[in-house]
Amino acid sequence: MASIEVAIVVWDGVVDEADVAGGVEALQAQIDAHFADAWRVSAHLEAVSPIDSRRSAWGLIVGNRDALIERGYRDLTVGGLPLAIVEPVPGQDWTLPASRALLQLLANPYADLAVYDSAPPGTRELVPVQVCAPVSSDADVYPVRVDGSRDWLVANFVFPTWFQRGPQPAPFDHLDHTSGPLEIGEHGGRVVVLDVPTGRWRVRTRAAGQAEAAATPLQATGAFGLDAVRLVTTQEPDRVHLPP
Numbered sequence: 001m002a003s004i005e006v007a008i009v010v011w012d013g014v015v016d017e018a019d020v021a022g023g024v025e026a027l028q029a030q031i032d033a034h035f036a037d038a039w040r041v042s043a044h045l046e047a048v049s050p051i052d053s054r055r056s057a058w059g060l061i062v063g064n065r066d067a068l069i070e071r072g073y074r075d076l077t078v079g080g081l082p083l084a085i086v087e088p089v090p091g092q093d094w095t096l097p098a099s100r101a102l103l104q105l106l107a108n109p110y111a112d113l114a115v116y117d118s119a120p121p122g123t124r125e126l127v128p129v130q131v132c133a134p135v136s137s138d139a140d141v142y143p144v145r146v147d148g149s150r151d152w153l154v155a156n157f158v159f160p161t162w163f164q165r166g167p168q169p170a171p172f173d174h175l176d177h178t179s180g181p182l183e184i185g186e187h188g189g190r191v192v193v194l195d196v197p198t199g200r201w202r203v204r205t206r207a208a209g210q211a212e213a214a215a216t217p218l219q220a221t222g223a224f225g226l227d228a229v230r231l232v233t234t235q236e237p238d239r240v241h242l243p244p
Contacts, residue, residue: 003042004106007054008098010047011063014087015094020047023095026144026152027102033144034174038159039131041106055079058109060102062086062094075111082109092153096141099154100132107131114194115163117182124196127182127204131157135173137188142175156185 008027010020028045036042048054059077061068065087077083086101088094113129132140132155140156156175161168165181172178177185184191184206191204 001042003044005057006043006045007048007057007059009050009061014063022149023152025146026095029144029146030154039107059083095152095154103131103157119165126194133191134158134189135177135185139187
């Protein structure tokens with residue numbers, strides 16, 4: 001499989017310089033050892049400075065999200081390639097939110113893939129391909145150690161089989177915290193889904209009831225891997241933005 005070049009930029013010193021190299025090595029180790037074979041995608045990570053423009057590389061920026069958006073950074077690099085922004089959480093390894101953003105970037109780089117779910121009977125929902133959201137509880141983390149470094153926490157993620165109804169071999173996620181396809185992890189998680197008949201977003205959790213979010217009319221066109229469809233908004237024909 002071809003390897004995707006991903007430039008990781010730590011902005012405004014939000015991560016200690018001494019922790020950047022070890023964290024990037026841990027993220028690389030997670031991709032190489034756990035994610036690449038499962039999702040059939042390979043990536044080479046490199047920490048670069050904010051002034052180092054890599055037009056051929058995808059991007060992951062670690063910094064203050066609001067400040068970066070104000071500076072014009074959103075979901076594409078200057079070269080028109082996929083970009084993710086992640087904000088560190090105080091008291092938490094920066095690699096944990098970075099892992100969630102990075103794995104999502106690799107699995108669904110333009111945030112426009114979803115699967116159609118018609119089970120149980122009466123259900124007609126589009127489930128966006130979000131690889132960490134179904135298993136995003138505090139228990140859905142695990143340590144990765146690289147030579148000469150400490151343990152770094154990274155995120156659990158679901159396998160492609162999680163998105164496929166019907167008989168599938170377990171496990172459905174890396175830590176085996178889900179019981180079947182399209183099931184939220186046993187320790188918690190949340191998936192934003194689109195109810196096709198109403199055109200409204202809602203949140204699927206393990207708890208009873210679903211909280212609805214703002215509606216965005218969508219159309220589904222074309223078939224992609226995982227029996228997925230590409231989502232197209234009526235407002236932005238090449239992108240779908242999920243509600244927070």
